[in-house]
């Protein structure tokens with residue numbers, strides 16, 4: 001294959017990988033602290049992306065001009081909106097289900113996801129149609145032969161890496177992160193240490209949801225388009241990535257995100273007929289991986305979480 | 307009044323059945339009060355009730371004059387209670403230092419550092435192993451982590467649930483001397499133990515639980531002479547050393 005084209009594939013794979021990793025980390029955090037799979041996660045991502053879009057309409061109506069300022073404001077709106085949404089979901093839907101069979105929580109979050117998705121479609125103006133996502137990053141590109149490196153892609157990727165590094169520092173270095181890891185290992189003993197379990201759970205859900213929102217915004221900026229069901233596939237991919245990595249393990253989730261993106265990229269290269277087949281290829285490969293390593297690539301030792 | 311615990315007419319249990327039936331007892335400040343009783347008699351449930359993990363159905367638990375009813379566990383810990391739980395319950399995938407830091411979770415970094423230095427003074431072995439994952443340590447070392455973690459809270463009242471379970475006799479002996487040192491620091495101790503002789507040797511006062519009821523109580527000397535205790539623990543006619 002042509003070097004330039006190969007570079008393009010790698011760059012695209014890295015972009016997708018960082019977005020998937022951000023979604024997967026949320027799944028892994030929720031599973032860590034509460035042993036649950038939250039199927040509405042992808043749709044929270046959608047809500048985040050549309051919150052950013054609504055905020056964009058708002059700030060441009062107010063006459064804000066600077067693209068950096070606009071970007072900051074809409075990203076903050078998406079983060080704040082979904083963080084609150086995530087904490088509310090945890091407080092009023094998931095915490096009360098503690099002790100219920102896991103399958104009930106799964107069903108509940110599946111229905112919640114559908115409700116969120118359909119709400120975006122119904123209540124966002126003209127929500128059934130794909131929406132243009134504004135280009136706020138500087139245009140321009142560097143050309144290396146047939147390989148075009150868009151500056152905005154580089155910025156999105158660097159921002160994603162910074163967020164992921166920031167989250168892993170928070171989890172591994174801060175006192176709050178220590179509490180999250182303690183809750184993930186043994187919630188009851190964590191309470192005996194004086195940790196406010198509910199506060200830690202709400203924070204974790206706010207954090208995971210904000211990550212999803214950022215992933216949604218990054219996805220929108222990369223493709224310049226969002227739509228009401230974008231969270232369906234991104235959620236499924238994030239979930240798969242978390243599973244491949246070994247659910248409950250943050251580094252596993254990050255690795256899983258990049259691995260899934262790599263599989264899609266390989267699929268796109270091997271099956272040039274239609275890019276739709278790349279997902280089929282990637283999911284088929286995930287199924288094979290799961291058959292080979294049922295507990296994920298980084299196997300969970302009985303007590304290993306987060 | 308510092309560190310006085312009074313359990314008054316407590317009923318508590320799981321699901322629909324009561325495990326504790328009308329339990330009343332007092333842990334006097336600065337003393338070691340022990341709870342004796344065979345397996346399944348409700349000793350750990352009593353500890354859980356005090357910690358708010360299994361909140362009492364009725365009755366009162368009063369600490370330093372404050373009723374703990376309706377408080378969440380982290381608020382009860384804030385009041386000055388800490389626990390060395392049954393089975394040690396160390397966080398095996400966290401390091402020794404992280405386990406200890408969690409013991410002083412509600413304290414700031416500076417205070418936690420000072421207390422950690424003191425715990426390392428008591429258990430020099432933990433200082434050597436500060437960065438090691440706790441799950442990779444021996445049972446005796448994990449017991450040190452669990453005890454050290456309980457001390458990190460600098461509690462007024464320390465609840466200790468069967469610290470010598472599954473330990474070698476040497477460690478058991480060391481455990482008892484550590485518990486006595488804890489009491490000498492002025493901390494009120496409520497001690498659950500199966501090891502009756504050694505427990506009564508260090509305790510001031512004790513209660514005997516049987517099927518969730520207090521069936522006997524008295525000073526350590528009285529309990530040694532008590533028929534129920536002797537039958538339950540020492541067999542016929544054997545006097546404790």
Ligand SMILES: Nc1ncnc2c1ncn2[C@@H]1O[C@H](COP(=O)(O)OP(=O)(O)O)[C@@H](O)[C@H]1O
Pocket residue numbers: 320325343344345346347348349350351352
């Ligand atoms: N989590 C639980 N759920 C239901 N029953 C329990 C639970 N823990 C203990 N029990 C029951 O409560 C009774 C007292 O147990 P426990 O307080 O652990 O006794 P002890 O500590 O004295 O051995 C036992 O019959 C036990 O089966």
Ligand SMILES: [Mg+2]
Pocket residue numbers: 349350351392467468
């Ligand atoms: Mg017990």
